[in-house]
Amino acid sequence: MTTSALDHRVRVLAPRGDRHDEILTPAALDFVGRLAAAFAERRQDLLKERRRQALRLASGSPLDFPMVTAAVRTDPAWRVAPPAPGLTDRRVEITGPPERRMAVNALNSGARVWMADFEDATAPTWDNVIGGQLTLLDAIERRIDFSTPEGKEYRLADGDRLATIMVRPRGWHLLEEHLEADGGPVPAALVDFGLYFFHCAQRQIDAGSGPYFYLPKLENRYEARLWNDVFLLAQELLGIPRGTIRATVLIETITAAVEMEEILYELREHSSGLNAGRWDYLFSLIKTFGHRTDFLLPDRAKVTMTAPFMRAYTELLVRTCHKRGAHAIGGMAAQVPARDPAAHEAALATVRLDKEREAEDGFDGSWVAHPGLVPVCREVFDGVLGERPHQIDRTRDDVAVTPADLLSVRRISGPPTAEGVRTNVAVALRYFAAWLRGQGAVALYGLMEDAATAEIARVQIWQWLRHRVIGRETVLRVLDDELAAVGAEYPWAPLEEVRELFERTALAGELPQFFTPEAYTRHLVRTAGAVS
Numbered sequence: 001m002t003t004s005a006l007d008h009r010v011r012v013l014a015p016r017g018d019r020h021d022e023i024l025t026p027a028a029l030d031f032v033g034r035l036a037a038a039f040a041e042r043r044q045d046l047l048k049e050r051r052r053q054a055l056r057l058a059s060g061s062p063l064d065f066p067m068v069t070a071a072v073r074t075d076p077a078w079r080v081a082p083p084a085p086g087l088t089d090r091r092v093e094i095t096g097p098p099e100r101r102m103a104v105n106a107l108n109s110g111a112r113v114w115m116a117d118f119e120d121a122t123a124p125t126w127d128n129v130i131g132g133q134l135t136l137l138d139a140i141e142r143r144i145d146f147s148t149p150e151g152k153e154y155r156l157a158d159g160d161r162l163a164t165i166m167v168r169p170r171g172w173h174l175l176e177e178h179l180e181a182d183g184g185p186v187p188a189a190l191v192d193f194g195l196y197f198f199h200c201a202q203r204q205i206d207a208g209s210g211p212y213f214y215l216p217k218l219e220n221r222y223e224a225r226l227w228n229d230v231f232l233l234a235q236e237l238l239g240i241p242r243g244t245i246r247a248t249v250l251i252e253t254i255t256a257a258v259e260m261e262e263i264l265y266e267l268r269e270h271s272s273g274l275n276a277g278r279w280d281y282l283f284s285l286i287k288t289f290g291h292r293t294d295f296l297l298p299d300r301a302k303v304t305m306t307a308p309f310m311r312a313y314t315e316l317l318v319r320t321c322h323k324r325g326a327h328a329i330g331g332m333a334a335q336v337p338a339r340d341p342a343a344h345e346a347a348l349a350t351v352r353l354d355k356e357r358e359a360e361d362g363f364d365g366s367w368v369a370h371p372g373l374v375p376v377c378r379e380v381f382d383g384v385l386g387e388r389p390h391q392i393d394r395t396r397d398d399v400a401v402t403p404a405d406l407l408s409v410r411r412i413s414g415p416p417t418a419e420g421v422r423t424n425v426a427v428a429l430r431y432f433a434a435w436l437r438g439q440g441a442v443a444l445y446g447l448m449e450d451a452a453t454a455e456i457a458r459v460q461i462w463q464w465l466r467h468r469v470i471g472r473e474t475v476l477r478v479l480d481d482e483l484a485a486v487g488a489e490y491p492w493a494p495l496e497e498v499r500e501l502f503e504r505t506a507l508a509g510e511l512p513q514f515f516t517p518e519a520y521t522r523h524l525v526r527t528a529g530a531v532s
């Protein structure tokens with residue numbers, strides 16, 4: 001790379017942790033600085049556009065497929081890039097934070113892909129961010145094996161049995177405050193993407209794989225275009241051939257759902273399909289239309305993937321992907337294996353049903369949250385795919401989804417139950433406690449909970465309060481009870497901070513767009529002044 005470390009200086013504002021120097025090299029920081037210099041302003045503009053679009057929708061503008069891009073949708077000629085090495089057969093993908101033990105377990109799990117997650121499953125403490133990069137580097141270098149003090153061994157299997165790595169950087173809404181460029185924090189997406197790409201892209205190519213990504217929480221085609229431009233510059237700066245990167249975009253906002261085809265188009269030379277990120281999608285739907293009484297959703301447990309509006313979303317996703325030669329990847333059933341045998345069987349049965357629906361609807365593979373769920377997902381997709389690596393040739397011309405179908409929530413809308421209110425409060429508080437402690441995914445009451453599901457829990461409380469279907473006193477009483485229970489269960493929990501976070505994100509008059517940005521700045525940032 002022809003670069004001077006002084007050109008795009010990025011300063012580290014955190015004390016150096018163990019082995020951080022291996023990731024935060026001057027050249028890597030310079031690379032991130034170049035990306036930030038090129039794209040930070042565009043990111044700001046796009047965040048402003050998000051706010052404008054939210055206001056337009058809140059004031060009654062209809063949500064529709066964009067008129068101006070009709071030609072993209074009607075042009076039959078274009079296709080996305082062919083699948084890259086390691087990404088042809090994606091029948092089972094396991095997700096999880098890039099933590100060492102999880103990494104070894106995920107890579108060995110028998111899944112085809114491991115989605116190493118800096119977004120929903122990671123609380124972005126500086127140690128998690130840089131530790132996650134070290135985990136990825138060590139896994140790719142095959143120096144990640146370790147033993148626990150109790151003598152349990154973690155060893156990577158042979159290369160051909162390992163899952164392909166895809167990295168999910170944080171979304172555009174977040175900043176990394178431990179790094180400073182041009183006098184301000186660096187967009188977190190560029191930090192996670194940039195550090196991984198800088199250290200691992202060439203290594204992955206040499207190993208017969210490639211630099212592959214999952215892109216979270218996009219709201220429109222312009223954000224996809226921004227990512228595509230990031231990829232072009234990153235490849236150019238490191239001398240990596242154009243079109244080497246592959247990225248699967250999560251369709252997990254209601255505004256992206258009407259631009260699926262445009263998003264594939266913008267990224268077409270780097271695209272590896274779309275994923276149905278159901279939990280953030282539900283969150284986005286409630287957040288966007290939370291002010292409307294006809295969007296009043298009942299208990300989260302009652303909003304399933306067979307609800308007509310959720311089915312419309314997943315069917316449109318399969319149709320769109322296959323029309324353009326792209327993989328359609330299913331989402332996350334939240335059930336995780338349980339110790340109790342009956343609960344365990346029930347969890348497996350629920351996951352099986354979910355995967356069966358996806359495979360029959362045409363998805364080419366799906367996500368699981370736990371190694372114990374890999375076999376059931378594989379069995380279901382084996383049953384539909386057989387020896388074929390995917391079913392992209394199943395074009396689903398029978399699907400015709402309109403924006404009205406995506407918004408047809410009225411058929412299931414209704415008030416919550418007392419149990420639904422309590423569960424949301426209980427989950428949000430326990431998740432916030434874990435997140436503040438640096439853990440971004442937890443199992444609670446038999447379900448995987450992460451940033452996306454916690455967002456649903458708190459935004460539902462906000463929505464129910466806003467429409468007065470529950471009273472403030474009721475919520476405050478449940479809050480007191482559950483906070484006391486959290487204190488008893490987790491003696492380490494910072495109860496004041498947890499309560500404050502809940503009050504700010506679920507009880508405030510104005511709905512914060514995400515709980516993470518402010519909570520991060522208040523609680524996770526540990527800067528010590530410029531140290532490099």
Ligand SMILES: CC(=O)SCCNC(=O)CCNC(=O)[C@H](O)C(C)(C)COP(=O)(O)OP(=O)(O)OC[C@H]1O[C@@H](n2cnc3c(N)ncnc32)[C@H](O)[C@@H]1OP(=O)(O)O
Pocket residue numbers: 094095096097101102103105106117120121279280332336337368369370371441442443447448449450452453
């Ligand atoms: C909405 C979305 O975005 S979904 C995607 C983001 N969310 C995620 O990725 C969550 C992924 N899942 C997880 O993080 C975990 O499964 C949790 C936190 C839900 C539960 O984890 P645990 O409480 O450790 O589960 P459990 O005790 O059953 O784990 C058993 C073993 O499986 C391992 N394991 C569990 N989940 C995973 C995983 N996703 N990847 C790799 N290994 C895993 C554990 O490390 C443990 O290994 P060990 O026996 O070697 O110690």
Ligand SMILES: O=CC(=O)O
Pocket residue numbers: 120250252276277278279280281331332452
């Ligand atoms: O990222 C996935 C989701 O469901 O949210």
Ligand SMILES: [Mg+2]
Pocket residue numbers: 120216217250252277279280452
């Ligand atoms: Mg998500």
